[in-house]
Amino acid sequence: MATTSTNKQPLLVDNVLHSVINIDQAINNGIDIVGTNTATLLVNAISTDGAIIEDIYSISRGTTAYEVNLYLSTASDYLRPNEAVFVGTFKAGTSIGARTSWEDMPFTLVPTPQTGDESRNRAFYLPRNKTLWVARNSNSNITDGPIIGAQGGYY
16 A cells, blocks of 8 residues: 555555444343344444444334444454444334434544535444444334344445
8 A cells, every 4th residue: 555755555445335224132131242142243443444434324123223243353253242332223124124323433533524514424344354233222022123224344
């Protein structure tokens, strides 16, 4: 990858990322990770230089506003308390087919034009050798859980 005169490497996306999962059986009760969780891996950047995720969204399959928790981890096989940390949450929609996004993603450092009330972009940076996990904030499996997707790119 080319560098700039100050020896900084630009963040250039090499591969498109779009991952979609069903979280009917992906559960963790609370934001703290419990040993009996069944969280599901959404994005795996273990063997890459990392990823930029521009949108994390849900598509409702029922009428309940399920709470979706997101976790950053160093493991790709199981979400363990000593290897992961809670990074955010959002609620799925309450009508079948409704699409909602994680609106509280971190702000980016990219300069943007001043338009409207929001003058900064949001995205989630997934560092190299990390994974992004998803779990419903619950302790029971369901049959109408939302579909969760992540869109962006790998470096």
